[in-house]
Structure formats: structure tokens, C-alpha cells
Amino acid sequence: MKQLIDLQLFAAEDNLTITTDLEPAISVDFTSRIAENIDELRQILSVNELTPMASGTLIKAYKLAKANSPAQVGEGEDIGLTKITRKLAWTKELGLLKFRKVTSAEAIQKIGSQKALNDTDAKMVSELEYQVLDDFYTNLATGTGTATGVGLQAALANAWGAMSVYYKHKTVSPIYFVSSLDVADYLGSAQLTTQTAFGLTYIENFLGLGTVVVSPNLAKGTAYATAKENLNGAYIPSGGDVASNFGLTFDTTGLIGMTHSVITRNATVESLLISGVMFFPEYVDGVFKVTVGGATASTGK
Structure with a gap:
């Protein structure tokens, strides 16, 4: 004889914590903040949008040259x-x-999650942002134009003049x-009004010459000048196979992927951060290496 089974006996308990409740809030928070920071940098550089590309794509920079001058x-x-x-x-x-990064249970127990996990994650994030900037300055250093001047004002004025000649047929924003x-x-x-974004200080319309980005990454006595229209950005979307295989959390932009994993075998929490963002000039001859005369050289780009 068949009996009806009371399905209520097998129903989930009220207030049971299920996997969908365990959203990695810390990963979501960090990915959103990093994406916002990178978007701030994109806006400073006036890059209209970052182009999504597959990992391994070759980024190319070019040089324009006039081969002849017909009479x-x-x-x-x-x-x-x-x-x-x-x-x-x-x-x-x-x-x-x-x-x-790996954080031990002892570190969390000793100083709490905020300092042991969140604060150290923030430091790792700053390292990623530093690397994005450092790679960008390395790309700028391939510029073939030059300008020089004694003191910052004269050096940037001469760079503006050199760019005016190079971009004489275009309306650009230095x-x-x-x-x-x-x-x-x-x-x-002198006194200046500055703004801050992506951890950078920048000055709009410095002496009427254009936007100046202030960077501790660069060596004293060395600056770079170009047109905002000459700058581009690309990134590897954090979604897809990489995200699914490593359980990455990413925001709607897909610029950053992050995950936190509890490793029970050694009582640690592992933080993994992955990104593939690059900013670069399209034409190297449209980038000018500027020598600020009278400055004592220091280490840097």
C-alpha cells in the first residue's frame, strides 16, 4: 500500500543560512572601489572608454613620419x-x-579582521594600482619627442610649444x-589648486598649458607631455573562464576580479586579485620627454 509522504518533514528549517546568503561582501566591496578608482584615472586621461581585449592580445604603438616634401x-x-x-x-x-595574499587565523585573532584582512587587502590593492601606473609611465617613456627648460614652468611651456607644432593640424588637450x-x-x-583621484594629484589648466598630473613614480627632472587624444586604454574582462574557475567576484565593468577563500587545512584566508588593465599612447612621436633643467636627478622613470 502506497503512503503519502509529508514533505513538510523534509523542508528546510526557517532562517537556515544557505550558500546564496554567503555573498563575498568583502570581494564585492573591493572590486567596486578599484573599478571606480580606475575609472577616475580614465577620466583624468580623457580616455573615452577602455577596450575589452582577450588575454595575450598585442598592444601596438606607432610612429607617423613624412617621407617627402614635394615642391x-x-x-x-x-x-x-x-x-x-x-x-x-x-x-x-x-x-x-x-x-x-594569505592571512592567518592567529593574525585575525590577535588584531581583528579589519586590520589583519581588510587593511592588508587595501595595501595589496594599492600595489596593483601602482603597477598600472608604473606600466603606463613605462609606455610613455617610449616617446620620441623632446623638450627642455630651466624650471618647471619653462620646461612645460617649451613642451607645450613642441606639441603645438606636432599637433598643428589638430585641436588637442595637452x-x-x-x-x-x-x-x-x-x-x-607659488600656490596651486589641486584635485585628487586614483591616488594622484592633478592640476587642471596649469598656467593655461593643460592638465598636469603629479606623480611620485617619476624621477625629479623628468616629465612627459602628450595630447589626451593620443592616449588609449585596454583591459582583459574578469568574467568568463578565469572567473568561473577561480570563483572571482567582479563588478559590472569587469575591470577587476577578486576572491577570498577560507583554507581550512592551515587555518588561513587567501585573497586573490586579478586585473588586466593597460593605458598607452597610440603614437610615440606624439609623446615628449621633458627635461626640467636645474633639477637634481633622483631615481625613478
Whole structure:
């Protein structure tokens, strides 16, 4: 004889914690904050949008050159051809930046989760952001233009003049990347209104020349100048196979992937952070290395 089974006897208990309740809030919080920071940097550089690309994609920078200067001709005569060449300057593979950190149970017990886990995660995040900037300055250093001047104001004015010649057929917005030490020297005799984003200090319309980004990554006496229109950005989306295999949490932008895992065999919490963001100039001859004369050199880019 068949009996009806009371399904209520097998129903889940009220207030039972299930897997969907265990959303990795810390990962969500960090990925959102990092994505916002990177978006702030994108806005400073005036990069319209970051282009999603597959891991291993080759990023390419070029150099434009005029091969000849044909003579002017008289009325009705054939006009000589002006030849412009676009040559490859460098290629760089777009790869993943990976950071991993492990926090022990003893560290959490001793000083609490905030200091042991969250604060150290924040430091790891800052290392990733530093690496994104450092790679960007390395790409700027491939620029082939030059300018020089005694003191910051004269150096940037001469860079502006050099860019005006290079971009004479375009309307562009100049941007300069300057060592914080050179700006500190300038601030000894002047006052400036600054803003901050992505951990960077920047100055809008510095002396009417354009945007100045102040960076501790750069060596004293060395700056870079280019047009915002010459800057691009690309990234490897954090979703897809990598996210599914490593359980990465990522925000809607897909710029950053992060996960926290409890490792029971050794009583630790592992933090994994993955990103693939790169900023770069499209044309290296549109980037000018600026020498700030009178400055004592220091280590840096």
C-alpha cells in the first residue's frame, strides 16, 4: 500500500543560512572601489572608454613620419604626392596582473579582521594600482619627442610649444606627467589648486598649458607631455573562464576580479586579485620627454 509522504518533514528549517546568503561582501566591496578608482584615472586621461581585449592580445604603438616634401607647382600642373608612413614602434602583450595574499587565523585573532584582512587587502590593492601606473609611465617613456627648460614652468611651456607644432593640424588637450619633487620645488614660490583621484594629484589648466598630473613614480627632472587624444586604454574582462574557475567576484565593468577563500587545512584566508588593465599612447612621436633643467636627478622613470 502506497503512503503519502509529508514533505513538510523534509523542508528546510526557517532562517537556515544557505550558500546564496554567503555573498563575498568583502570581494564585492573591493572590486567596486578599484573599478571606480580606475575609472577616475580614465577620466583624468580623457580616455573615452577602455577596450575589452582577450588575454595575450598585442598592444601596438606607432610612429607617423613624412617621407617627402614635394615642391609646390604652378597653375594646372600636377601636384606632387606627399607620402606619410605609419610604422610600428613597439608591441606589448596584454597580460594579467596577479596578486595573492594569505592571512592567518592567529593574525585575525590577535588584531581583528579589519586590520589583519581588510587593511592588508587595501595595501595589496594599492600595489596593483601602482603597477598600472608604473606600466603606463613605462609606455610613455617610449616617446620620441623632446623638450627642455630651466624650471618647471619653462620646461612645460617649451613642451607645450613642441606639441603645438606636432599637433598643428589638430585641436588637442595637452596633458603633462610631472614628478612630485619638481612640483614641490615650484610650490615653494607659488600656490596651486589641486584635485585628487586614483591616488594622484592633478592640476587642471596649469598656467593655461593643460592638465598636469603629479606623480611620485617619476624621477625629479623628468616629465612627459602628450595630447589626451593620443592616449588609449585596454583591459582583459574578469568574467568568463578565469572567473568561473577561480570563483572571482567582479563588478559590472569587469575591470577587476577578486576572491577570498577560507583554507581550512592551515587555518588561513587567501585573497586573490586579478586585473588586466593597460593605458598607452597610440603614437610615440606624439609623446615628449621633458627635461626640467636645474633639477637634481633622483631615481625613478
